[in-house]
Amino acid sequence: MGKNLYQKVWDNHVVQQLDTGQYQLFIALHLIHEVTSPQAFGMLEDKKLKVAYPKRTFATVDHIIPTDSQVRPLADDMAEKMIQVLSDSTRAHGIEFFAPASGAQGIVHVVGPELGLTQPGMTICCGDSHTSTHGAFGCISLGIGTSQVRDVLASQTLAMDPLKVRRIRVEGQLQPGVTAKDVILHIIHILGVNGGVGFAYEYAGSVIDNMSMEERMTVCNMSIEGGARCGYVNPDATTYEYLRGRERVPGGDQFDQAVERWQGYASDFDAQYDDEVVIDANDIRPTVTWGVTPGQAISIEENLPDPDKVDGLERNLITDALDYMQLTGNQPIKGTKIDVAFIGSCTNGRLSDFQAVASVIKGRKVALHVRAIAVPGSEKVDKEVRKLGLHKVFEEAGFEWRLPGCSMCLAMNPDKLIGDEVCASSSNRNFIGRQGSPTGRTILMSPVMVAAAAIEGQVADAREVFNFTGEVA
Amino acid sequence: MSGTPIEKMSGRGVYVAGNDIDTDRIIPARYLTCVTFDELGPALFYDVRFNEDGSSKDHILDDPRHAGAEILISDDNFGCGSSREHAPQAILRFGLKAVIADSFAEIFHGNCTTLGVPCVVMAFEERKELAELVGADPTLDIIIDLEHLQVICANKVFKISVKDSVREAFLNATYDPLDTLLAGRDAIDAVAARLGYSAIP
Numbered sequence: 175m176g177k178n179l180y181q182k183v184w185d186n187h188v189v190q191q192l193d194t195g196q197y198q199l200f201i202a203l204h205l206i207h208e209v210t211s212p213q214a215f216g217m218l219e220d221k222k223l224k225v226a227y228p229k230r231t232f233a234t235v236d237h238i239i240p241t242d243s244q245v246r247p248l249a250d251d252m253a254e255k256m257i258q259v260l261s262d263s264t265r266a267h268g269i270e271f272f273a274p275a276s277g278a279q280g281i282v283h284v285v286g287p288e289l290g291l292t293q294p295g296m297t298i299c300c301g302d303s304h305t306s307t308h309g310a311f312g313c314i315s316l317g318i319g320t321s322q323v324r325d326v327l328a329s330q331t332l333a334m335d336p337l338k339v340r341r342i343r344v345e346g347q348l349q350p351g352v353t354a355k356d357v358i359l360h361i362i363h364i365l366g367v368n369g370g371v372g373f374a375y376e377y378a379g380s381v382i383d384n385m386s387m388e389e390r391m392t393v394c395n396m397s398i399e400g401g402a403r404c405g406y407v408n409p410d411a412t413t414y415e416y417l418r419g420r421e422r423v424p425g426g427d428q429f430d431q432a433v434e435r436w437q438g439y440a441s442d443f444d445a446q447y448d449d450e451v452v453i454d455a456n457d458i459r460p461t462v463t464w465g466v467t468p469g470q471a472i473s474i475e476e477n478l479p480d481p482d483k484v485d486g487l488e489r490n491l492i493t494d495a496l497d498y499m500q501l502t503g504n505q506p507i508k509g510t511k512i513d514v515a516f517i518g519s520c521t522n523g524r525l526s527d528f529q530a531v532a533s534v535i536k537g538r539k540v541a542l543h544v545r546a547i548a549v550p551g552s553e554k555v556d557k558e559v560r561k562l563g564l565h566k567v568f569e570e571a572g573f574e575w576r577l578p579g580c581s582m583c584l585a586m587n588p589d590k591l592i593g594d595e596v597c598a599s600s601s602n603r604n605f606i607g608r609q610g611s612p613t614g615r616t617i618l619m620s621p622v623m624v625a626a627a628a629i630e631g632q633v634a635d636a637r638e639v640f641n642f643t644g645e646v647a
Numbered sequence: 648m649s650g651t652p653i654e655k656m657s658g659r660g661v662y663v664a665g666n667d668i669d670t671d672r673i674i675p676a677r678y679l680t681c682v683t684f685d686e687l688g689p690a691l692f693y694d695v696r697f698n699e700d701g702s703s704k705d706h707i708l709d710d711p712r713h714a715g716a717e718i719l720i721s722d723d724n725f726g727c728g729s730s731r732e733h734a735p736q737a738i739l740r741f742g743l744k745a746v747i748a749d750s751f752a753e754i755f756h757g758n759c760t761t762l763g764v765p766c767v768v769m770a771f772e773e774r775k776e777l778a779e780l781v782g783a784d785p786t787l788d789i790i791i792d793l794e795h796l797q798v799i800c801a802n803k804v805f806k807i808s809v810k811d812s813v814r815e816a817f818l819n820a821t822y823d824p825l826d827t828l829l830a831g832r833d834a835i836d837a838v839a840a841r842l843g844y845s846a847i848p
């Protein structure tokens with residue numbers, strides 16, 4: 175009987191079984207950032223411990239960094255202090271730090287893949303739940319807490335229970351105007367925000383096979399929103415071509431040897447799974463959230479749920495979410511007025527996201543009442559966008575083109591919603607207060623759907639606004 | 648060993664209702680700008696407890712009848728979302744020492760375990776009954792017995808479940824795994840050598 179990728183990578187990295195029954199797992203790549211990691215260095219120092227494998231940890235700043243000006247010292251004293259602690263700690267422990275203006279800074283889940291640090295068959299962790307992103311390369315990639323960041327720094331290992339594996343096959347062909355973001359919002363809607371607890375998700379099927387690496391990253395990124403600790407795609411030719419020639423990937427003969435090794439990690443054809451779900455690509459429409467969890471989503475063609483048609487707990491959940499969002503049940507989501515449009519984040523802040531949007535907003539204008547910002551996921555993405563002149567397309571359409579960071583995905587930098595503003599957002603969480611105002615309202619959608627909403631000034635169907643008729647992957 | 652064994656604990660309860668309570672709600676992001684966790688207690692559930700002008704919304708955590716409660720009771724999928732350990736740290740520093748819910752998100756669950764805060768799973772009907780008992784009489788003592796996998800309150804016994812490895816870790820005081828992990832140093836180095844993992848270029 176064959177093994178799936180999760181089992182192979184797990185077996186390869188197990189150090190030993192612990193007395194509790196958990197396993198000690200070696201971590202191939204550890205990524206850290208300024209919010210969840212500085213405290214871990216403090217814990218190490220309290221115990222007088224050193225970093226075990228400093229050359230397998232890399233640091234960046236993303237959450238608190240302003241996107242208008244990154245001149246140091248930052249205006250926010252606490253933010254400045256956090257960067258300083260990270261910078262000092264990494265220097266003291268011999269860890270490489272991608273500082274602002276180094277050319278490599280950016281959102282941790284954008285930086286790892288683009289440098290080629292993220293490679294198939296690795297175990298990867300970071301004190302950040304969206305570490306699941308890296309699974310796009312065929313890795314076990316786990317979000318961890320600060321005490322575990324400490325564990326990895328001190329020992330390069332984690333104590334873990336193995337996960338079950340659910341294969342999610344998305345079969346068929348996506349309709350024009352339907353994107354990777356719609357695929358994952360649809361999956362979460364179907365399986366629920368806690369449907370993945372205890373599972374790793376293996377994304378497979380012809381739709382996933384045909385996706386680019388950046389699209390696969392969008393899908394894997396939101397695994398955690400479905401409750402799955404990690405999600406992955408088996409490595410294939412698309413993966414290897416993406417990695418070829420990247421800064422931290424071996425070149426020449428070594429690359430060919432690496433590919434051979436990477437191929438071995440892919441799930442065997444006769445691999446066993448704990449569960450399997452098949453999704454028909456034809457059922458997926460441009461999808462938007464209407465509530466306060468990423469699972470509260472509907473297709474742009476549908477009406478909002480009607481609380482009167484359900485009972486009990488379900489009814490309360492829907493009523494509360496609609497109240498918070500100031501929406502009325504059984505009405506279309508289309509036409510909901512927006513105040514802010516945000517394109518960026520580790521879900522949709524990569525070159526292909528900005529290319530897709532630039533190709534449709536050229537010659538159009540953002541509605542007058544909408545504040546629209548586009549934020550590259552990294553300095554490298556920013557550089558590529560500028561090289562292609564795409565930032566001009568955004569600016570001419572009325573978007574602000576910002577400096578790299580997490581920006582309005584969460585409320586730890588100056589980019590925030592004000593009052594009960596509604597934001598059409600390409601990020602991954604629509605939790606209450608997520609975008610910085612305790613009453614702010616977030617509607618998650620794909621980058622092209624954000625662009626359509628920005629132009630119309632209200633939630634709109636990108637397929638109509640941009641006349642999608644051709645093949646859009 | 649890294650702590651003391653946790654076999655049994657007791658305290659008064661407080662029920663914070665809601666499914667899918669995420670870590671952004673448990674501790675809003677603006678409180679994450681800190682280089683230690685020491686000051687997080689008062690910020691627990693801040694935006695749910697206080698208005699923007701700082702006035703109280705009379706949240707149940709601020710209800711004097713529940714002052715000094717040590718056991719948090721909630722609903723389904725508690726602690727979903729961000730991996731921020733600030734969430735369990737805020738719970739702990741607020742004075743709560745265990746959480747009882749229908750289910751937990753995984754990263755949150757793991758973070759709590761490491762800090763010695765048991766996340767105890769109870770089936771919906773029983774958990775609802777427990778919440779009602781505590782709501783009616785906040786002075787009731789709740790006893791969480793990890794050894795026998797039960798909760799006792801008002802002379803009633805409620806069944807609970809805790810993952811085997813987690814229960815082991817509490818009973819053996821190895822819920823903070825660092826010392827155990829470090830003890831495997833030679834085995835760690837052997838794996839690194841086998842995988843060719845000395846450094847990334």
Ligand code: SF4
Nearest residue numbers: 304519520580583584
């Ligand atoms: S972009 Fe958002 S989700 Fe991604 S790492 Fe930053 S804050 Fe987290």
